[in-house]
Amino acid sequence: xxxxxxxxxxxxxxxxxxxxxxxxxxxxxxxxxxxxxxxxxxxxxxxxxxxxxxxxxxxxxxxxxxxxxxxxxxxxxxxxxxxxxxxxxxxxxxxxxxxxxxxxxxxxxxxxxxxxxxxxxxxxxxxxxxxxxxxxxxxxxxxxxxxxxxxxxxxxxxxxxxxxxxxxx
Amino acid sequence: xxxxxxxxxxxxxxxxxxxxxxxxxxxxxxxxxxxxxxxxxxxxxxxxxxxxxxxxxxxxxxxxxxxxxxxxxxxxxxxxxxxxxxxxxxxxxxxxxxxxxxxxxxxxxxxxxxxxxxxx
Numbered sequence: 022x023x024x025x026x027x028x029x030x031x032x033x034x035x036x037x038x039x040x041x042x043x044x045x046x047x048x049x050x051x052x053x054x055x056x057x058x059x060x061x062x063x064x065x066x067x068x069x070x071x072x073x074x075x076x077x078x079x080x081x082x083x084x085x086x087x088x089x090x091x092x093x094x095x096x097x098x099x100x101x102x103x104x105x106x107x108x109x110x111x112x113x114x115x116x117x118x119x120x121x122x123x124x125x126x127x128x129x130x131x132x133x134x135x136x137x138x139x140x141x142x143x144x145x146x147x148x149x150x151x152x153x154x155x156x157x158x159x160x161x162x163x164x165x166x167x168x169x170x171x172x173x174x175x176x177x178x179x180x181x182x183x184x185x186x187x188x189x190x
Numbered sequence: 191x192x193x194x195x196x197x198x199x200x201x202x203x204x205x206x207x208x209x210x211x212x213x214x215x216x217x218x219x220x221x222x223x224x225x226x227x228x229x230x231x232x233x234x235x236x237x238x239x240x241x242x243x244x245x246x247x248x249x250x251x252x253x254x255x256x257x258x259x260x261x262x263x264x265x266x267x268x269x270x271x272x273x274x275x276x277x278x279x280x281x282x283x284x285x286x287x288x289x290x291x292x293x294x295x296x297x298x299x300x301x302x303x304x305x306x307x308x309x310x
Contacts, residue, residue, distance in 0.1 A: 038273045039223055041266055042212050053212065061205045068204025068260045069197040076196040076255055101268035108269065126266075127208050132200040134264035137233035138255075140294035141241060144302075163287060166264060170272040 040108050041127045048116075052123070060123050067128015075133050087149040090142040093135065094162055100134035101166040105173025113181050192251045199256020203233075207261045222282055223270040226263065227290055233262035234294040238301025243309050 037043030044050045052060050075096050082092035104126060111122055139162060146155035210232070211225030218224055240254045267290060274283035 038221055038270050038277070039211070039215065039225065039266070040269045040273075041208060041226070041263075042215060044212070044215050061208075064205045064208050065201040069201040072200025072203070072256050072260050073193055073197045075259060076193055076251075079255075097264040097268075100265040104265040104269045105272070123208070128204050130265040131207055131263045132204045132260040134266075134268075135259040136230040136262035136264050136267055136290070136294060137237040137258050137298075138262075139264060140234045140291070140298050141237050144238075144295065144298050159291065162264075163291075166268040167272055167275075170268045174272070 040104060040122070041131070048119070049122075052119075059120075063120060063124045064128040064131075067124045068132035071129040071132030071134075075135065084142075087146065087151050087154070089154055089158055090138075090146075093138050093142055094158065094165075097134045097139060097162055098165045098169045100130050102169040102173040104130050105170040105175075106177040107173075109174050109177035109181065192248060195248050195251040196256040196259075199252040199258075200260035201256075203257040203260030206257075207263060210261075221274065221277075221279060223266075223274075223286060226266050226270060227286070227293065230262045230267060230290055231293040231297045233258045235297035235301040236261075238298035238303075239305035239308070240301075242302050242305025 037045060042049055078096050079092045082095070084090045084092060107121070107125055107130070111118055111126075114121070143155050143159050146152070146158060207229045210229045214225040214228045237254055237258045240250065240258065245253065267286075271283050271286050274280075274286060
């Protein structure tokens, strides 16, 4: 759908595909060998926070067998919105913000969102004889997740652009 | 108690995913996000087995909700698919979404079969 009319490329540097670890970025490639006893605990602490938040969401919105898994859906879509915001902020923030990617991106959001439960939910709905619900859940999660990454990125870039152009503090 | 087990499991699963991702990404030079794909498929396989294993509540919270939940990720999967779309790699983006879901469902089925076979 999108034509190859080159969008005005205002982003300063090209961004990688993998938000967890971009090995073409020399600083990211070196972060583990340079400081394994900082990076891994940072990710573990973030993962504990994110995983507990996901568990809490499941407790607030329990799903009966055969029903649309609302909690996992909301967790995954909101996590996608947040990673869009986070990566846009990190792309702008520079080296001072460096621990944010492993802690917030890999740890908190990685622990918060889940692909394995999403797949187990689909399988559970199929086993419960609800193929239509399974397909709807499969598709809406994927589409809403992609829309959420896009929205998070666009919102953060718009906010940063305004802050940048304003030239204020 | 259960929440603590989830937190402990996730504190192991999240760095494990980072290490798997890093290990896989260092071994190819294509744009396809094989690292996340490998972590997600592995988590689906193991979760399929865990569901069959009739674990006690605390063990399920630790291993399935915590560890395997954090070993897999939707935010990174979503971001990578979006990033591929944005760089114009529409085929790779579509392939990533389709292959992740297909591999996840296949791995979960294999895991469930293994779990049933092992637990009787």
